[in-house]
Amino acid sequence: MSMVALHDLLCATRGSQAPVCRDAERAASIGFAAFRARVHAMAAWLHTYAGPRCALCIDDTYEFACALFAVLACGKEPVIPASATPGYLADLAGSYDTVLTDADLRAIASVPVADLAAHSDLSIDRDARLTLYTSGSSGTPKPVHKTLAQFDAEVRTLEREWGALAGDATVVASVPHRHIYGLLFRVLWPLAAGRPFDRTAMGEPQQLQARIDAYRATVVVSAPAQLSRWPALAGFATLAPAPRAFFSSGGPLDPHAANEYAAAFGAAPVEIYGSTETGGIGWRRQSDSSGSSESSESSESSGSSAWRPLAGIDARRGADGALEVRSPHLVHHDWHRTDDAVTFDADGRFILQGRLDRIVKLDGKRVSLPELEARLVLHPYVAQAATVLLAGASRERIGAVVALSEAGSAALRDSGRIAMANTLHRHLAGYFDAVVLPRRWRFRIALPFDTRGKLPAAALAQAFEPDAQGVDVLAQARGGDVIHYVLRVPPTLAHFAGHFPGVPILPGVVQLDWAIRFAAEHVPGVRAVASIDRLKFMAPVRPGAMLGLTLSHDATRRRVQFAYRLGERDCASGVIVYRELAGEQARAPAGERA
Structure with a gap:
């Protein structure tokens, strides 16, 4: 596939019928000329709007892509809220001047493709600014300002790593385009590479086969919680033709699920690690002990839980144990400190050890929640673990939500919940003061990741209600x-x-x-x-x-x-x-x- 810089997309020399977007529900395909015409129409309409910042609250992925580039072509700043709920938008009221919705865009008449020649090409500043939002450590929306050049660097990284694997496949997804993972993998990477994307997200696992039937060659972009559900789909192991790749991001994919994909398709999903601030940092395939991409000839022997830095990313362990990265996906060229604790193996891959910023104090004793979690997963009964500080009537206490391994599930069935809690309590007692040990336990098949693959503290606390x-x-x-x-x-x-x-x-x-x-x-x-x-x-x-x-x-x-x-x-x-x-x-x- 021929890559085009994102700021040059609207003047790219692509075939007029080259597919940009596919719509399985309407059995239709939208070509590049129609895409450009739609962007021109939106840009002409947007020129009449006052205010430099436009909040894009658009559910239709194709219309979102058109509006994004129309806003950029007008010299305005796209603001991409994580949610379009009234309360969320009210919290961000000072961060945008105009809100664009699906209803607004439906009122805009498209420019006929035949008339497009009468319109001059719209130029876009390669350093144009975009603002996205994350939940932040406190749950309050946090703005993250990025440039189009950063996104361009990232899609080029993705194409170098997996472009040959994806080829001309249609990108189908179950993740929202309002977050950086969906924005990159569902919209920007396909547009830059000339690869079509599916118009609507898959809301139910049964829709996966329907997309495959419609498009034949596919790449699937999803999140850990959703990918873990799909193996229960009737005929999952016989999906035909099998997707060329499954991508996952937002949190670790359960090892059991990774093994199910490896057994069915020969390889586990490609997991991407990063953040809105940093962009992509590393990747792994849990079925692949080599940790190498399709084009790499290197081979390593360490475990599949480690992450390999993406091409062009430098990574190191800081003095306080934090992962530090230097990346073209950042707005600067200096080292950037993350809040994730890491260790490195001999082959330059890193193993995540939890968050450094989750320190709590109980009865005068400080404890790192990531350290509790790291110790828990050392027990053979535990596949994944997460801890949360719970408010009590008289004092705070720590709750632990544990995804059990096969051995742990068997032990729970044989001995019961209380025996399991006592076993894990004794395991932790060898490392921590008794006052900071979890007092409440919940045992799950999988941790409560949200649709973005995140593990919010609110979701963990809800497990105890x-x-x-x-x-x-x-x-x-x-x-x-x-x-x-x-x-x-x-x-x-x-x-x-x-x-x-x-x-x-x-x-x-x-x-x-x-x-x-x-x-x-x-x-x-x-x-x-x-x-x-x-x-x-x-x-x-x-x-x-x-x-x-x-x-x-x-x-x-x-x-x-x-x-x-x-x-x-x-x-x-x-x-x-x-x-x-x-x-x-x-x-x-x-x-x-x-």
Whole structure:
């Protein structure tokens, strides 16, 4: 593919029909001439707007791309909020002069492609400024000012690393274009390389095969939480044709998920490490111990948890253990200190050791939350761990959310949640003062990463509260196609009201709803219930009960068997039969059809 500098994009000599954007829902493709015409129309309209800063609150990725370059061509500054909610925009009110929405852009008539020659080419300053927003360490939106030249340097880095692998594939994504990862991988890199991008994000895993059917050659851009869901999709291992690459960013991909991709497609997803401030810093493929890209002939022997700096990036460990980088993706040429602690291996790769800025004090004792997490993952029962400071009635305490390894899941099923917490408590007691050890524990199959692959403190704290339906999920564990939950039924649960006066009992329909809802977290399509078979209620569930829920999935027959237990006593069971998804029968291998 021929790369074009981003500031020269509107005057590039590309074929008029060279695809810029593909729209699977309309079975349409938008060519380069139409893209330029649309940008010209928006630029002409924007010239009438007062104010130099335009907030782009646009959901349609194609229209967003057109508006972005129209704003730049007008000499105005694009401001890209992380969210378009009214409250979020109110917080940023002093940071923009104009808000552009999808509705605004629909009112702009496109310039006919045939008339484009009458319009002079629009020039863009290579150092034009763009502003993005991150959540910041406190959760308050934090502006990050970057230049188009920085983005241009970064897309050239991406093309050097993976351009040959991506080729002419269409970029499909499940991440938003409002954040730097989506902006780079969904919009700017494809535009610079002449590679088409999909118009809409994949909201559900079932849409992946539909995109592949429509485009054939694809590159998938997603986040760890989403990628971890896709292996449960019926026919996942037989996606055809297989995407040329899966990209992931925003947090570490669960090793179990990485192994599932490696088994299905020969290689794990390419994980990108960086930040809005720094841009891309490093990458890894957990299935690849060499840590080399497709074009590299180097071979190393250290573990696949390490990250290799991207081409052109210098990295070192600072005196305080922080990762420091020097990069063309930065606005300066000096060393930039991050807040991530690292160690380096003999081959120049780095291993992340957590954040340096998460230090808390309990009863006069200081403790590093990253250090707690790093010690936790040394235990064979732990795949990933995150800690959070929780407010209590009388004092603060630390909560730990732990994603269990296969051995940990087996131990939880065999010995129970309390025994697991005690085991990990004793493990940490060898390194830390007792007063700073976690007092509350939650065990999960995966950590609660958000759609951007981030792990916000608010999401971790929410793991210690009842969910939206009022049930407290204390533990999850997986063993093959069997998932085990430990649930606490709060005495204040609304479902007890009136059922029955004086002798409150959890309604059976609520237990059924919970079974379907929890199964839907792991089994796409289970909400399309065809029938409930062999439904039994054997024992009442009272307020405060500690319930064990086991879900057993039979994908071939599209069934999920559920069973609730109170201690050693069965209290409810049944089988959820769900309908076949549209198109699934045609795609499934003969041996997998019911």
